[in-house]
Amino acid sequence: MNATTINTPAGTPFVEVIREFDATPAQLFRIVTDKDLVVQWLGPRDLDATVEKYDVRPGGTYRYIHKDDSGEYAFRGVFHTVEQDKVIIQTFEWEGAPGEVCLEKMTLEPTEKGVRLHQQSVFPSVESRDQSIEYGMANGINDSMDRLAELLAKES
Amino acid sequence: MNATTINTPAGTPFVEVIREFDATPAQLFRIVTDKDLVVQWLGPRDLDATVEKYDVRPGGTYRYIHKDDSGEYAFRGVFHTVEQDKVIIQTFEWEGAPGEVCLEKMTLEPTEKGVRLHQQSVFPSVESRDQSIEYGMANGINDSMDRLAELLAKES
Numbered sequence: 001m002n003a004t005t006i007n008t009p010a011g012t013p014f015v016e017v018i019r020e021f022d023a024t025p026a027q028l029f030r031i032v033t034d035k036d037l038v039v040q041w042l043g044p045r046d047l048d049a050t051v052e053k054y055d056v057r058p059g060g061t062y063r064y065i066h067k068d069d070s071g072e073y074a075f076r077g078v079f080h081t082v083e084q085d086k087v088i089i090q091t092f093e094w095e096g097a098p099g100e101v102c103l104e105k106m107t108l109e110p111t112e113k114g115v116r117l118h119q120q121s122v123f124p125s126v127e128s129r130d131q132s133i134e135y136g137m138a139n140g141i142n143d144s145m146d147r148l149a150e151l152l153a154k155e156s
Numbered sequence: 157m158n159a160t161t162i163n164t165p166a167g168t169p170f171v172e173v174i175r176e177f178d179a180t181p182a183q184l185f186r187i188v189t190d191k192d193l194v195v196q197w198l199g200p201r202d203l204d205a206t207v208e209k210y211d212v213r214p215g216g217t218y219r220y221i222h223k224d225d226s227g228e229y230a231f232r233g234v235f236h237t238v239e240q241d242k243v244i245i246q247t248f249e250w251e252g253a254p255g256e257v258c259l260e261k262m263t264l265e266p267t268e269k270g271v272r273l274h275q276q277s278v279f280p281s282v283e284s285r286d287q288s289i290e291y292g293m294a295n296g297i298n299d300s301m302d303r304l305a306e307l308l309a310k311e312s
Contacts, residue, residue, distance in 0.1 A: 012168075012169075013168075013169065013278065014169075014281075058217065058234065059215050059216065059217045059234050060215065061214065061215045077236065078214065078215050078234050078235070078236050078247075079234070080233065080234050080247040080249070080257055081249075081255070081257070087255065089247075089255070089257050091234075091236040091245075091247060091259065093236070093237075099237070099243065099245070099261070101236055101237070101245050101259060101261065102259070103247065103257060103258070103259040103278065103280065105255070105257065105280065120280065122169065122259065122278050122279075122280055123278075124259065124261065124276065124278055125170075
């Protein structure tokens with residue numbers, strides 16, 4: 001399996017995620033935009049996911065819920081840009097911290113061996129980003145990216 | 157007239173705008189959300205504005221164009237949060253730099269004498285924020301805030 005790179009430069013509100021997949025941009029785009037597939041990889045392995053809405057088009061909204069014995073974590077946002085097989089720009093908010101909205105840009109680039117997913121997240125403050133790191137953000141990202149690779153291998 | 161404060165801390169992607177108005181939160185909210193009023197204050201005085209769309213609701217989109225003899229400047233985005241008389245969170249993109257999307261949060265707070273508008277913008281990078289400053293961002297903000305105050309005085 002390829003490795004996931006997560007960059008969180010100190011003193012900035014940025015989070016950068018990079019991961020290569022053995023798939024085409026079209027295969028990866030499908031799996032990050034199809035509601036029935038998204039529910040199968042999005043989030044940490046030890047949480048149950050429900051995708052309530054995932055309407056991937058400019059102005060479309062999404063909402064999903066992660067659940068375990070200790071409670072529910074709901075996330076919502078709206079899509080700003082959707083370019084087939086290339087770019088998705090969307091907002092992201094954990095409903096547990098209302099008003100703390102991130103902007104996320106995902107870019108898919110073909111490589112020699114497959115496709116590179118590049119995601120840049122910008123938090124509304126350095127503090128809110130650092131809090132997300134403390135809450136175990138990296139664990140959720142690593143699990144999501146590994147599950148995405150597993151699902152791609154199954155679907156391809 | 158009250159003064160507009162613009163904070164752009166060095167080495168960060170943030171822009172903070174603060175301005176007090178002699179009006180109620182409801183009066184200010186109306187003037188920042190009504191398409192026919194927005195066109196009368198948004199942008200620098202020396203540019204002609206056209207508001208093509210201004211659909212202020214979660215998932216609603218907007219697009220407006222500023223025009224002068226040297227050309228056209230189009231801006232677009234989508235609303236993430238709209239709380240009547242209180243908060244608007246939206247994306248913002250100048251179409252001249254596609255993919256460089258900002259997240260803006262506007263908060264209206266009642267004060268003893270009126271209402272305080274607080275806007276926090278986060279750019280996707282420090283470089284894109286600094287470029288906006290170079291392009292004369294402050295001029296557009298100052299004009300917009302002064303024109304907003306003039307329109308509020310006329311409409312109230």
